[in-house]
Amino acid sequence: MFQPTIVVVGNGMVGYKFCEKLLAKSSHFNIIVFGEENRIAYDRVHLSEYFNGKSATELSLSTASWYTDNNIKLHLNDPVQEINRTEKTVHSLKGLTVRYDYLILATGSSAFVPDIPGVEKEGVFVYRTIDDLDLIKAYAANAKVGAVMGGGLLGLEAAKALIDLGIEETHVIEFAPRLMPRQIDSAGSSMLLSKLKSLGLNIHLNKNTAAFVGQHKIEALQFNDDSRLPIDMMVISAGIRPRDELAKLAGLHVGTRGGIIVNEKMQTSDEHIFAIGECALYEGMIYGLVAPGYEMADIVATYLTGGEKGFYGYDMSTKLKLIGVDVASFGDAFITEPDCRTIIFEDTHKGTYKRINISNDGKYLLGGILIGDADAYNMLLQTVNNKIALPPNPEDLILGSRGGEANEGAGVMNLPDEALICSCEAITKSDICSAVNEGACSIDEIKKCTKAGTGCGGCVPLVKDLIAGTMKANGQYVKNVLCEHFDYSRQELYDLVKINKVKNYDLVLDHFGKGDGCEVCKPAVASILSSLWNDVIVKQDTIQDSNDRYLANIQKGGTYSVVPRIPGGEITPDKLIVIGQVAKKYGLYTKITGGQRIDMFGAHINDLPEIWEELIDAGFESGHAYGKALRTVKSCVGSTWCRFGLHDSVSFAIEIEDRYKGIRAPHKLKGGVSGCIRECAEAQSKDFGIIATEKGWNLYVCGNGGSKPQHAQLLATDVDSATCIKYIDRFLMFYIKTADPLTRTATWLNKMDGGMSYLKNVVVNDSLGIAEKLDEEMQQLVDTYHCEWKEVVENPDLRKRFAHFINAPQEKDPSVKFEVMREQVKAQW
Amino acid sequence: METVADIEWVLACYTDDVPENGGACVKHGDEQIALYNFSRRGEWYATQNLCPHKQQMALSRGMIGSTGEDCTPKVACPFHKKAFSLISGECLSGEEYQIKTYPVKVTDGKVYIGIA
Numbered sequence: 033m034f035q036p037t038i039v040v041v042g043n044g045m046v047g048y049k050f051c052e053k054l055l056a057k058s059s060h061f062n063i064i065v066f067g068e069e070n071r072i073a074y075d076r077v078h079l080s081e082y083f084n085g086k087s088a089t090e091l092s093l094s095t096a097s098w099y100t101d102n103n104i105k106l107h108l109n110d111p112v113q114e115i116n117r118t119e120k121t122v123h124s125l126k127g128l129t130v131r132y133d134y135l136i137l138a139t140g141s142s143a144f145v146p147d148i149p150g151v152e153k154e155g156v157f158v159y160r161t162i163d164d165l166d167l168i169k170a171y172a173a174n175a176k177v178g179a180v181m182g183g184g185l186l187g188l189e190a191a192k193a194l195i196d197l198g199i200e201e202t203h204v205i206e207f208a209p210r211l212m213p214r215q216i217d218s219a220g221s222s223m224l225l226s227k228l229k230s231l232g233l234n235i236h237l238n239k240n241t242a243a244f245v246g247q248h249k250i251e252a253l254q255f256n257d258d259s260r261l262p263i264d265m266m267v268i269s270a271g272i273r274p275r276d277e278l279a280k281l282a283g284l285h286v287g288t289r290g291g292i293i294v295n296e297k298m299q300t301s302d303e304h305i306f307a308i309g310e311c312a313l314y315e316g317m318i319y320g321l322v323a324p325g326y327e328m329a330d331i332v333a334t335y336l337t338g339g340e341k342g343f344y345g346y347d348m349s350t351k352l353k354l355i356g357v358d359v360a361s362f363g364d365a366f367i368t369e370p371d372c373r374t375i376i377f378e379d380t381h382k383g384t385y386k387r388i389n390i391s392n393d394g395k396y397l398l399g400g401i402l403i404g405d406a407d408a409y410n411m412l413l414q415t416v417n418n419k420i421a422l423p424p425n426p427e428d429l430i431l432g433s434r435g436g437e438a439n440e441g442a443g444v445m446n447l448p449d450e451a452l453i454c455s456c457e458a459i460t461k462s463d464i465c466s467a468v469n470e471g472a473c474s475i476d477e478i479k480k481c482t483k484a485g486t487g488c489g490g491c492v493p494l495v496k497d498l499i500a501g502t503m504k505a506n507g508q509y510v511k512n513v514l515c516e517h518f519d520y521s522r523q524e525l526y527d528l529v530k531i532n533k534v535k536n537y538d539l540v541l542d543h544f545g546k547g548d549g550c551e552v553c554k555p556a557v558a559s560i561l562s563s564l565w566n567d568v569i570v571k572q573d574t575i576q577d578s579n580d581r582y583l584a585n586i587q588k589g590g591t592y593s594v595v596p597r598i599p600g601g602e603i604t605p606d607k608l609i610v611i612g613q614v615a616k617k618y619g620l621y622t623k624i625t626g627g628q629r630i631d632m633f634g635a636h637i638n639d640l641p642e643i644w645e646e647l648i649d650a651g652f653e654s655g656h657a658y659g660k661a662l663r664t665v666k667s668c669v670g671s672t673w674c675r676f677g678l679h680d681s682v683s684f685a686i687e688i689e690d691r692y693k694g695i696r697a698p699h700k701l702k703g704g705v706s707g708c709i710r711e712c713a714e715a716q717s718k719d720f721g722i723i724a725t726e727k728g729w730n731l732y733v734c735g736n737g738g739s740k741p742q743h744a745q746l747l748a749t750d751v752d753s754a755t756c757i758k759y760i761d762r763f764l765m766f767y768i769k770t771a772d773p774l775t776r777t778a779t780w781l782n783k784m785d786g787g788m789s790y791l792k793n794v795v796v797n798d799s800l801g802i803a804e805k806l807d808e809e810m811q812q813l814v815d816t817y818h819c820e821w822k823e824v825v826e827n828p829d830l831r832k833r834f835a836h837f838i839n840a841p842q843e844k845d846p847s848v849k850f851e852v853m854r855e856q857v858k859a860q861w
Numbered sequence: 862m863e864t865v866a867d868i869e870w871v872l873a874c875y876t877d878d879v880p881e882n883g884g885a886c887v888k889h890g891d892e893q894i895a896l897y898n899f900s901r902r903g904e905w906y907a908t909q910n911l912c913p914h915k916q917q918m919a920l921s922r923g924m925i926g927s928t929g930e931d932c933t934p935k936v937a938c939p940f941h942k943k944a945f946s947l948i949s950g951e952c953l954s955g956e957e958y959q960i961k962t963y964p965v966k967v968t969d970g971k972v973y974i975g976i977a
Contacts, residue, residue, distance in 0.1 A: 516928065538882075538901065548901050550926035551937035551944070574883030578922050578939030586939055590918050838874045838885035838896070845886075847893070847918045 035062045036133035038336070039122055041112045041278065043067030045076055045322055046309030047138035048093050050329035055102055057337040063104045064130055066122070068111035069161060072096055077322055077488050080189050082165050083196040091162070115282035117302055134304055134336060137292060138329075139275035141310040141320070145268055146181075150244030155265045159190040168267065172197040175264035179203040179253060181241065182270035183211040188354045190269040191233060195355065203234040203261060205241060205253065207270075215350065215361040220401045223378065223385035227357050227404060230383070236261075274311045274318055287313040296342035298332050306332045319346055322487060323455040330458065347417065347455065351402075351409045351490050357383075358406035363399025363416035364389060372398050375427050379404075386430040388412070395421055397429070410494040411444070418451050444494060445501040453494055456487025464495060468502040475499065514773065515552040518545045522698065523770050526560050535565055537575045555580070556773040559660055562696035563768045566816040568823045569659075569696070570830055579658035582834065583820055584640055587633060589848050589859035592640060594620070594632040595657035596647050597693060600667045600685035600705075601628030610650040618643055621856045627664030627702065629655060634857050636844045641831045644821040653693070653819040660774070661696050665689035665703035668712035671724075677707035679724040684753060685713075688722075691757065692764065694817045698771040698780075701764070702736075716744045719777040720760050725749070729756045733763055733791070734781040742778040745788045748796060761810040762795045762803055769809075870966065870973040873907075879972070884936065886910050886921035887974065894963060894974055895921035897947060899934055906947035907963035907974050912938040914958060920945070928953060 038054070038061050040047050051063055067073075074091040082091060099106045107124065114123040121131050143158035145151060155175075157168050172178065178199040180191045183206030194202045204211075210221035211228075225235055240256040244266065252262045274291040285293040285301040291313025298306045298314075308328035310320055319325065324346035334341040349362035365387075368374065372389045379385075384404030390397055397415045402408065408430060414420070415429070423429070449462035459482050472478050475496055479485050485492045513519050520528065525544060534540050540557050541549055554575040562569055573581045584592035596611070611630055615622045618639050620632040635643055644654075657663060667685035671677030685705040692701070704715030705722045715721025721732040727750040735744025748759055771780040784790060793799035824830045835841040850857040873887040879898040887894045893910035910918050923936045925947070934947040944953040945960050952958035964975035 517926075547932050548899070548925075548927035548934070550928060550935070551924040551942055554924050554926065574880050574924065577924075578919075581922065586919070586922075588917075833880065836886055837888040837893075838878050840888045843888065845893075845918055846891075 035060055036336075037062045037064065037131060038134050038136060039112075039130055039132040040065045040136045040138060041122065042138035042140055042275075042309075042311075043069070043073050043106070043108070044138060044140045044309065045073060045093065046140070046325035046329050047136070048073035049326045050136060050138060050308060050333060051102075051104060053330050053333035054336065057333055057339075061336070063102075064132075065099070065104055065106045066110055066112045066124055067106070067108045069163065070109040071162060072099070072106070072108070074162065076161075079159075079162070079165065080193050080196070082162065083169070083193050088162050112278060115278060115305070117282055117305070120304065132304070134306065136332060137279060137300070137305065137307040137311060138309050139278060139307075139311045141272035141274050141318075143268060144271040144273045146241075146270055148241055148244060150246065150250070151268075153244050153246050154249035155246075156244060156250055157265070157267050159186065159193065159267050159269045165193070168193070168265075169197060171265055172199055175199060177201045177203070177263045178265045178267070179205055179261065179263045181205050181266065181268045183208070183235065183237070184214065184269070184271065185212060185350075185352065185354075186272075187269040188212070188228075190267045192355045194267065195233070199265075201234065202232075203236060203263065204228075205239050205261075206235070206237050207240055209238050211235070211237070212359065215365070216359065216401050216403065217366060217387065219376070219378070220359075220385045220387065220403045223380070223383060223403045224354075224357060224359060226380070227383040228355060231355055231357075233355065272310065272318075272320060274313065276311055279305075279307065279311075287316065291318050294343075296331075296344060297335050298328050298343060308332055314343060315345070317345075319348070321346075321348060321350065324348075326456055326487065327458060347413075349399075349413050349416075351406050358402065358404060358409075360402040360406040360409040361400070362409065362413045363397065365399045365401050367398055375430070377427070377430050388426065388430055390422060390426050394426065397422055397426070400430075402430075410491065414444075414447050414451055414453075414494075418448050420446070444497040445505065453498065454482075454484035454487065454491045456491075457483040459484035461498060464498045465502045468499050469506065473499060473503060514556055515550055517541065517547045517549055517553050520544060522556060522560065522773050525557070526564070526769055529557075529560055530564055535561065535567070537561070537572055549575075551577075552773075555660075559696050559698060559773065563813070566695075566813050566818075568818065568820060570820060570824060570833075573833065580660075582637060582640065583654065583658055583824065584635065585658045587859065590637075590845060591634045591848055591859060592637060593657070594635055594640070594643055594647075595625065595629060595655040596652035597655040597689070598629040598664075599689040599693075600665060600682050602667075602682055602686060607650060607652065610647065610652075614643055614646050617646075619850075619857060621858065625657075625664075628666050629657075629664060631657070634850060634859060636848065637834050637836050638841070638844055640834050641825055645825045648819070648822055648825055654821040656694060656820075659696060660699050661694060662689065662692040662701045662703070665692075665705060666713045666715070666718070667705045668707050668710075670705075670707035674707060676710060677724070678726060679707055679729070681705040681707035681713065681722075681724060684722065684729075687753075688757070688760070691814055692760075694820070695764070695768075695813050697764070697768050699774050699776045701777070717741065718744060720744070720763065722756060728752050731756050731759055734777040734788075736776050736778040738776070740778075742782075745781075747788075747792055758807065759795050762806045763791070765806040765810045766791075766794060766802075868964065868975040868977055870975055873972045873974045876967060876970050876972055882925060884921040884923065884925065886918075889974070889976065893918055893921075895923075895936070896965065896972065896974065897921075897925050897936060899925060899947075902934070904934065905965040905967060905972060906934060906936075907965045908936065908945065908947065908950060909961040911960075912940060912943060913952075913960060914938065914943045914956070915940055920960070 073093045110124045110126045112122045112124050121129050123129050143160050178194040180187050183204050191204050242256045243254040244250050245252040245254050250266050252260050276286045276292045279292040280286050292307035294307050294312045300307050309325040331341045331343050351360035367389050375388050377386045386402050388400035447461050451461040467482050472481050485495050537557050555577045558575045578586050615632045621634050623631050625631045665685040665688045667681045670681035702718045703720045704713040704718040706713040706715045707724045716732050717735045717737050721744045723730045731748045732744035733747045836845040837843050849860040851860045879885045881900040884895050884897040887896050895908050895910040897906045910921050917940050922939050925936045935944045937944040950960040950962040966973050
């Protein structure tokens, strides 16, 4: 079968995207790519992140194996030198001659370097490729003052790069009277100017550079107004020039100011040669953004595979963050009265400038500019592109609705299906919604199956809103129900069970649920029953999660671990000896846990009751390491021994651990008490943390470690011990009653309307009038404490359940095997 | 055609040995079989005890329940909550696992598992 050969000149973002798009449409092409750089295609849009620690590999758009896997012949470090149009061949620097059926020019652009005397001096750079960045980085190590020529988008990016590299004094030199003249108006530009100046950037407008001064390396800039600026290095970022030299040499038509002239099919004056991206000139215009480049790539790929598609200009709206300042322009940003009406909001205090241009009849949004705060950008752009009718008070679009109901997210769902959400990948609203309907419910899944958000990333917030909105419209998560068996949230079910005084799972299911239950609602109801009635949980063992069912943590290989409570981390030598003896007798591996206690691993289920009998005889209690319950209250050594300690943190930790031990909650709970501000107990990473002050205790709540660490927040200052305990009582009880299953206090607080100030009001100021009730409920739980293991050890029926084989209770699970590691055992599996 | 004669009925235990709405593990030679007393529905089920996901001998310690419109009975492994149909043995958590199921009969308070 005839396989046409496609030669792609240029391995930048657009050249790469072309290969990707063509492969997605057909595999009947023989693709050969020539690249000038020695790297595979990388993300130039986020080039400045290279200085924030992103590596060249992380910036890569794919891997070397992607090219081989897709049978693409890639020639890196080998730019094409010549095109022979009669022979239909290209000739490369390394001497390769390759025949083509179709030739794609994706040569991109180069930095425009003005013809200023001294431009060849050492210390003068351009900002275009990773190699440029490496050179800048190396030179910046010995430079104190740096300057960027160009106050446009790329110039400000380069200035940011110099700041990131630690250049003490960074100057921006702009020839025009304002910054970013292509994107924003003069009022927006002066707002940006003052914002950037306040961030330490030195900006010089109306400056015409006459010469780069210095012996060998650059030492100063000489301006036309006879002023001088001493500098150590210079980055030129004064615009781009299309790379059309190859095309020009081959006799293709090019524009007078550069650019390979193409038609709407991206065809050059030779029908077998196409040009895409920043080297292409369509109707007198160069499109210097990645999204239109990708669109051009798609048009050529479509054409080559027999499809019909054309290029008819492109929306050049952009949103970016320049040195931490949002800058956006969209639609027709510069249109002025009388062709439209403009609404302008300016806040010099916060440094925001917002302008929208609306049609004279007040019906449609035409365009606008946002500086300092561009959160509204995506919605505004959609409003322009989809000709959405404006609300009666269009100023709400930039000011937010003041008073009245806030209607978040609803706007996104009102967009028409064909609304373009991701312009880089040309993904519409309906593409995203149908992906959600087919089960993709997270941004990562959407990225994977639609590619939306994988280009510049600007649409990601909009995509997230669409995911949430679509799921909501489908009835998913509309109501926060427990599972398919209960149409109630945990909080609702908690109240129902309490009011109706229901005490076992089957009755809860009969009264309030349907079906036969599952592994989600069973432990959730078990936790509710326990938090309400504090009954011995093993009496309803089959609704407990495995760890709660066997009062031990199941480990690899099916053995269990044993953790006795060691309140505050304080333990006597005698008790230490008992732990050692028990561990030795039952062949257990021992380790100190993160919560200042000792964990014994590798216990057979059959041995658990005997192990605990021995521990309980020695005065130990269950540590509830298996439960969604209080784990430990970690303490530092405190004022009894420590020369810095203000109060006795150990005694207080023990008091608190003893108070809350055994209480079941929606998730595990951890506490900490530090005797001074040095915070050795790391109390601020706990669900509740207490730190001694000169006058009493500071109480922090809702911190956690885990995959998303979060510091606890201050709830009360300088309180005495009794008040501290009272606040923890209320805080914990409020959490137990209102949190969703398996939600830590940190997440619970994050989801709470009003956040910490609301919680503080409930706990400290009793804003809901429930404090007394919370106090009582907590006291009841404290009063009904029992050691679960003691109950089991003393009850033969309960003990019987700790067997592996029901028909051979003495036999241990033969599939459990151990091997030796560092003089202890380790599960083998 | 199913040949009933090929099934050997093995006495596993008494009905009150297995906790209500829970499971227990039965030893049959070198084989471990998970037996479930679904008392809420008055039904008994048996499957292999090994969870095929991470090769753990644990299904008998899992929670049982039902799913879907037709209330398919299921067990969820205590390790990573992979759920399996107690009728067909297919994995209900969207993965390609399959576990063995066994017929169970109860006579005079004795529970028998059918081994083919």
